[in-house]
Amino acid sequence: MKPPPFAYEVPDTSQEALALLAAHGDEAKVLAGGQSLIPLLNMRMARPALLVDVNRVAELSRPTRREGRLHLGALTRQAFLERSPLVARHWPLLREAARWIAHPQIRARGTVGGSVAHADANAELPTVLAALDAVFVARSLRGERTIGWREFFHGPFETELHDDELLTEIRVPALPPGTGTAFTEFARRRGDFAMAGAAAVVTLDADRTCRHAALAPLGLEPVPLRMPEIEATLTGRVIDERAARDATDALFAYAAPADDIHADAIYRREVTTALIRRALLLAAQRAEGRDE
Amino acid sequence: MNDREITVEVNGEPRSATVPVRMLLSDFLRHILTLTGTHVGCEQGICGACTVQLDGEPVRSCLMLAVQADGRAVRTVEALADPTGTPHPLQKAFHAEHALQCGFCTAGFLMSAEPLLESIDIADEQKVREALSGNICRCTGYQSIVAAVEDAARAIREEDQHSEGKRA
Numbered sequence: 001m002k003p004p005p006f007a008y009e010v011p012d013t014s015q016e017a018l019a020l021l022a023a024h025g026d027e028a029k030v031l032a033g034g035q036s037l038i039p040l041l042n043m044r045m046a047r048p049a050l051l052v053d054v055n056r057v058a059e060l061s062r063p064t065r066r067e068g069r070l071h072l073g074a075l076t077r078q079a080f081l082e083r084s085p086l087v088a089r090h091w092p093l094l095r096e097a098a099r100w101i102a103h104p105q106i107r108a109r110g111t112v113g114g115s116v117a118h119a120d121a122n123a124e125l126p127t128v129l130a131a132l133d134a135v136f137v138a139r140s141l142r143g144e145r146t147i148g149w150r151e152f153f154h155g156p157f158e159t160e161l162h163d164d165e166l167l168t169e170i171r172v173p174a175l176p177p178g179t180g181t182a183f184t185e186f187a188r189r190r191g192d193f194a195m196a197g198a199a200a201v202v203t204l205d206a207d208r209t210c211r212h213a214a215l216a217p218l219g220l221e222p223v224p225l226r227m228p229e230i231e232a233t234l235t236g237r238v239i240d241e242r243a244a245r246d247a248t249d250a251l252f253a254y255a256a257p258a259d260d261i262h263a264d265a266i267y268r269r270e271v272t273t274a275l276i277r278r279a280l281l282l283a284a285q286r287a288e289g290r291d292e
Numbered sequence: 293m294n295d296r297e298i299t300v301e302v303n304g305e306p307r308s309a310t311v312p313v314r315m316l317l318s319d320f321l322r323h324i325l326t327l328t329g330t331h332v333g334c335e336q337g338i339c340g341a342c343t344v345q346l347d348g349e350p351v352r353s354c355l356m357l358a359v360q361a362d363g364r365a366v367r368t369v370e371a372l373a374d375p376t377g378t379p380h381p382l383q384k385a386f387h388a389e390h391a392l393q394c395g396f397c398t399a400g401f402l403m404s405a406e407p408l409l410e411s412i413d414i415a416d417e418q419k420v421r422e423a424l425s426g427n428i429c430r431c432t433g434y435q436s437i438v439a440a441v442e443d444a445a446r447a448i449r450e451e452d453q454h455s456e457g458k459r460a
């Protein structure tokens with residue numbers, strides 16, 4: 001279980017990286033954290049002719065907060081989301097979700113951009129970024145474009161990125177005052193891929209009614225998913241047990257999970273429903289400042 | 293050209309070699325540097341037997357290419373005992389608590405546990421277990437490993453307090 005032969009380049013700048021991707025197109029694969037790509041290479045499930053190692057491209061690393069928005073360079077390590085006081089203060093949902101990603105050793109190397117570009121349907125970050133209405137910045141020699149999360153994720157392991165494009169930045173809008181968030185997951189063992197999960201963002205008005213809700217279930221469909229019809233039914237309501245129950249009762253008219261080797265559809269539905277309710281209620285409590 | 297020259301600081305010393313670009317860091321450590329303390333269990337990033345520290349942080353050496361370690365500092369289990377061979381408190385604790393049987397996973401556990409000793413909340417066993425969740429053991433059932441890590445953390449902190457007391 002060793003990688004097959006490949007050519008290897010390690011550009012120092014994004015311009016160099018883009019030139020390599022432009023020249024080699026679909027024969028090249030970007031190597032960031034390597035926590036998904038290198039297992040694929042080791043198992044010989046991927047055989048790119050060229051690896052473009054972007055770990056030395058400094059411009060991809062700098063996370064900053066500008067005009068209230070979080071700008072995460074694609075190379076931001078997942079461990080940063082766990083440790084950063086900036087993230088803890090303003091986007092605690094990212095921190096909460098990051099703690100569920102695999103294991104500490106994986107998070108030391110794995111990157112936010114890599115997780116997004118890899119687009120595993122059971123990964124935490126794509127779903128959480130959908131709940132946060134994140135946008136993604138892709139660059140190529142042809143220019144730069146900003147892609148909303150809905151347009152970005154096409155399917156399992158498939159994104160909007162063209163072969164000559166590099167994901168450079170993930171931008172997360174500011175969360176307005178009165179917002180609480182929650183992420184929860186069920187996996188058979190600590191660190192396993194999620195069997196089911198849910199991310200919730202709730203913004204409350206002064207009278208405790210919901211002004212905005214974002215619900216993103218994990219593992220229901222092979223792409224990050226929001227549930228706009230259900231979110232709309234929560235607007236104007238106080239988010240209590242009854243509201244959470246009403247919201248999830250509508251759930252499976254909406255999306256039906258499939259049987260697979262990890263869980264059958266009924267089990268997955270039951271677990272996902274419970275997790276969505278839990279996340280919704282917890283986010284609402286946190287929005288009111290009533291922590292668990 | 294599929295070989296590259298790299299220089300990696302390993303256990304405090306610069307080590308240079310020309311390696312195939314597809315060589316994993318785990319294989320570089322074991323076969324080129326003959327530091328066979330680091331073990332290879334799965335090459336998929338699941339088992340943790342290959343854990344080493346990169347610039348102080350535990351990582352899976354089977355999920356890094358050796359060329360990615362160029363210019364970086366790597367610490368392996370061989371660095372734990374002091375130069376005279378006196379075992380590290382963690383190694384002493386593993387010995388005392390019978391935290392190894394076949395020993396295959398042990399190096400990985402030691403490398404994952406070492407950075408935790410100063411900071412982990414040893415009063416909360418669940419937190420200790422979570423912090424070690426990236427390492428799999430098939431022999432011990434983990435109880436003795438958790439106990440060893442807690443013992444070592446206590447020992448390190450007592451040592452720290454003791455030397456602070458001396459300075460004061």
